[in-house]
Amino acid sequence: MGTKYNVLYNGNLALQRGIETVNDAYSENFWELLPVERMKVQEDVFLPGQTKNADFERAEEKAIKAVQVHGMNIDGKEKNPQIDEAYLLLGQARYYDQRFVPALAAFNNILNKYPTSDKINQVKIWREKADMRLDNNEVAIKKLKRLLEEEELKGQDLADATSTLAQAYINTKYKDSAMVQLAIAAEHTKINREKARYHFIRGQLYNEFGHKDSANIEFDKIIEMHRQVPRAFYINAHLEKSKNFDELDGDLVAFQEYLTELEENRENRPFLDKIYHRIAEFHRNNMSDSLAEAYYNKSLSKTTTDQYLKALNYETLGNMYFDRNSYKIAGAYFDSTMTAMEPNTKEFRVLKRKRENLDDVIYYEGIAEVNDSILNIVNMPKEDQIAVYSEYALALKAKAEEQEKLKKEKLQKRAIVTDGRAIANANNNKQGRAINPGGLPGNFGNNSNSSFYFYNPTTVAYGKNEFLKFWGDRELQDNWRLSDQRKNIGGTDSEEKIAETKGEDKRYTADYYIAQLPTDPSEIDSIAKERNYAYYQLGVIYKEKFKELELAKSRYETLLKNDPEERLILPSKYNLYRIYEELGLKRKGDAMKMDIVQNYPDSRYAEILLNPESALAKDENSPEAIYTGLYDMFNNEKYAEVILEADANIKKFEGDDFVPKFEILKASAKGRLYGFEAYKEAINFISLNYANTAEGKKAQAILDNAIPDLAKKDFIADDISKNFNVIYQFKNYSGENIDEFVKVLDEEVAKIEYFDLTTSKDVYDENTTFVVVHGLKSIGGARGFAELLRSKEKDKRGRPIPPKITRPFFAISSPNYAIIQRHKNVNAYLEQQ
Known part of the structure; x- marks a missing residue:
């Protein structure tokens, strides 16, 4: 009894509190297929003994206490009938705390030790839930099907078993099988929240299969439950049903009234963001773009935690302006869209690429608009210029006067209110003196009299008015007394005199603007x-x-x-x-x-x-001939010259179909000379700016397929490689004769007959060249070969001959050599040796 009504009772209370916390933190994503169980699996990694939720930790402690303190194992048999429930509580606490392996161990312990427990069917269901969370979906399906066949489950146990089986089917893409199990679960569960969820998932699946009528039946079942289910399910059932409306053959007037009723229902106010979005979609599908835009903006104006909806609204508006060729406005909407999207997603990357494509359009359209405006004004006769700017100055002055008028009215209202408060405070002070003749500062909140200035509301109010009259409205900042810090809003005689001495504001004269026009x-x-x-x-x-x-x-x-x-x-x-x-x-x-x-x-x-x-390649000035020449330079490792020449020819042949080929060649040269990041940036530029060309598509394929592999810069172990090189470094501007060194090296290498060795001169970067010996078969062999070249030989008489190769070297495997050439990280490699 102590186990049941004390330890386990408190443990179950803690478990329920934890479940409520999980449910409160969970936000339903009705844009995707709902999960059968309302729980989001976090990817956080916790050390042993750590938990995500203190309530689940307490529930686990109570379960462990019940087993350890209250267990009565006599002659190998447990005499306390509550211990199996303790293990069930233990498994559930671990399950909700998302420690599924320990949870599985707790459930298996019940199955092994307490096979006759009255909770055995529940335990089997919970075990398969844990299996499913560990991606053992096939195992879960097999065992749940066997449970349903062997046991006559009823009520909530049947609902739990079939709903869990449905989720396993969904996870393994057998969604048609999941439909049957969800129908059984919806029929037998007594929990309305679960019933609504199962019907909603069935509706989503029917929509996925294209069976709109069947989907609407499921959504109607939720709508009929009305206030018995969470309002979110009720509203989203309406919205999902409305998406299935046939706008070609349906009654548009009746459907619009249906949406309007949803909008005007006061109970639906928390969901107006989604309702407005649906109404916007309806108007957009019926070619009423202005109404659609208005409702998209109304949806955005509502406070919402649904970032997907916010991104969808922004993106749709951006696409609408994009289709109207208003690229500048479209770009602004796409910027807002990306702030509401999850980075590192495919959708984000696609939109980002589309937005980047607009950068040049927005930039050049801005230049064209501004410069056209300037040139049009400059080319006008002087009289027309005066007329244009006079009209503009008058409009600007009228606007300023209107703002001035509003400020004066605001100040007057504030002064009236302040004077009224001052009079009231003065009356209160007279009364206060009789009550508190001493005028203690501690009673200033009760409007009592005081000799301290700021404790007397009447003098404070008077002082504020006098300050405003004399100084005007000033910012709280240093040097506030300077004349240029004054805001002329008081409208007093002194301000008018100052305005007269200053004369008319230059901004309100045509000459002010005409003087700024270019004349050179x-x-x-x-x-x-x-x-x-x-x-x-x-x-x-x-x-x-x-x-x-x-x-x-x-x-x-x-x-x-x-x-x-x-x-x-x-x-x-x-x-x-x-x-x-x-x-x-x-x-x-x-x-x-x-x-x-x-x-x-x-x-x-x-x-x-x-x-x-x-x-046209026969024409030496054709882009084909120039490209061929540049390609030969590239093969000769003249990468800097290729980059410069390619840039010049890209400008020369602007608009020509051959320009993307120069860009590809320039990108390759940049990669060889400056490394991976420069190559990636250049390839990305080509994919964005020449997307519809063969080169642009090739660049996109490189970004998708090759770049992820090329990005790897971790060096591999030497015992994995089969080919090794010896590297000699030269500074390009040191005055050393690299070609002479290569000639001597070739002579020495030719003496080695037991290896098929070759040499090459490779560009590393703008300042460094590598001379490389290829064909060695181990890291030790490479180092030994280089040391052999540096050792002293003897002539026929036994006299030592100075070695011809004395330069420092380092040995490296061929894969690692490719990495240092790609990422220009030779120093990182040498530091590891």
Whole structure:
């Protein structure tokens, strides 16, 4: 009795408190398939003896105390019938504390020692729950099916067994089998919260299978329970059901009234964020973008802990503006989306890449807009400039006067309130004197009289008004008495005099703005060049990145009207010709083709148009020929020269289809010269900026498949490798003759007949070159070979001959040599030796 009503009673109370804490901390994610059991498994690692929850720790202590103190094992048989329940409590406490292996041990202990326990079926169910948490789903399915076949379970035991079996089926992707078990669990459980969960999961699965009518039946069962279930299930059942509405054949008016009723129901206020989102989706599907945008913003305005919903709203709004070609606004929405998303997820990376693609668009559109505005004003007659800025100055002044008026009204209201309080305080003080003639400071909160200034509300109120009248509204900061710190909101006579001496604010005159316009022809020309280059870049970006041919056409056509630099004219015309062809504007395309052929007959663009199949590689100035030359330089390890030449040709051939090839070659050269991080950054740039080209797709494949392997910089053990090298380091600007050293080394290596050895001269970085001996078979053999080259030989007479190779060296396996070349971490390798 002591075990049952004292130890286990307190242990079970602690367990229930812990379960309530877990439930309170758990947030249902209705965007995904709900788990059968309301518990989130944490990935935190705890040391032995540590727990996640003090209540579960207490429950475990009580269970252990019951076994150790109250156990009565006599002649190998337990005489206390509560010990099996103690072990059950022990297993449950460990299970909820997410220590599943110890929990499994506790459940197995009951099955082994107390096979006749009245809790045996519950224990078997809990054991399979623990098995399932340990990813032993097949074992759990097998044992639960056997339990259901062998035992006649009823009520909550049957509900628990079938729901656990359903979760095991879901984990193993047998979702159709899970449906049957969830139906049995929903029928036999007496806990409405669980019943609602099982029906909701069945509805989600039916939707996944495409059976909308069956799904709606499940959601209706939850709706019918109404206040018997948590409100979250009730609302989300409504929302899931609304998603299955057939907007083509259904009654749109009735459906809109249904959504409006959900919105206006006062009980649904905590869920308005989701309801507004659903209404926004309805309007968006019915092409009412303005209404949809309004409801998405209303959803965002509600305080919510649902970060997924917030991200979904931001992303949808971003996509809407993206589709309208308002890329700057779309970029701002995508920025907000990423703040609400989990980093290191596929969705985050995809959106980040999309956002980065907009950076150049936003940048160049901003330049084009600002510079166009400046040039338009500069090119106006003086009278028009005065008219434009006078109108702007008047509007600015009217706005300032309106703000001034509001501030004065606010100050007057505050003064009236303050004076009223002062009068009231004065009256209170008169009464207070009779009660407290001494005017003790300790009673100033009761409006008593006091000789100390700040204890007298009347003098404080008067002082505040006088300060505002004389000084105006000032910030709490150093040097507050200076005139430039004054905020002219008092409207007193002294302020008006100051304003008169200062004269009219320059911001309210047209001359103030006209004086800021550029007048130097070189400055104006620079602005025009920057604007034209922005238009060219926008044409390339819209054409290549986003396939927005109409926008690209508009930017190129605008550019050609603005008298651009010569270097931009021909590629712009060629790109316009390509766009006209794709848009089916044959007449414009033919005219542009004729323009290029007649006015630029010697250009490579004219040759492409006249002879599309010709081998342009014969032209030494063609990008093909230049690329071939750069590739030869790359093979000769002239990486710095390749990078410089590639950069120059990328600018020279802007807009040409061959540019991505130069970018790929430059990325490879950067990787060889500067290492992995530089290579990764360059490849990422190509994948983002040339996504629709073969090179861009290749770069993306490298990012997905090769980069994770190339990122590994941990050195491997020497006993794993089969090939080894000897490395001699040279500083490039030390004056040493590396080629002469290689010649001598080759002569010495040729003397070694028992190894097939070769040498090479490899670039390490801008300042260092490696001379490498390849073909050695062990780390000891590599070191021994290098020492052999440094040892003194003897001539025929036995006299010592000075060695020809005396340089320092280090030995390294071929895989580790690849790592130091890739990550430029030779010093890290040498420190390990």
